Amino acid sequence: MEQNFEKPKDVKKVSETIWEIPTSYKKGMLVPARIYATKKLLDGMDNGVFNQVTNVACLPGIQKYSFCMPDGHWGF
Secondary structure (H helix, E strand, O other): OOOOOOOOOOOEEOOEEEEEEEHHHOOOOOOOEEEOOOOOHHHOOHHHHHHHHHHOOOOOOOOOOOEEOOOOOHHH
């Protein structure tokens, strides 16, 4: 399986280790998605990570943010 390591263009830097994807990124997002990682780690994350964290942001009842930790990865 080919991996795509391009982060969404909507990712905004909140601090040196916090990155945020706004609710405008995907229809149905109820809260922003936050990723805790250095820039190097963020740049190495595949699209599955961004898809997962933004899908969680769409879940009913979610409060404030959807979170992804520095070891975020996608796979089987």
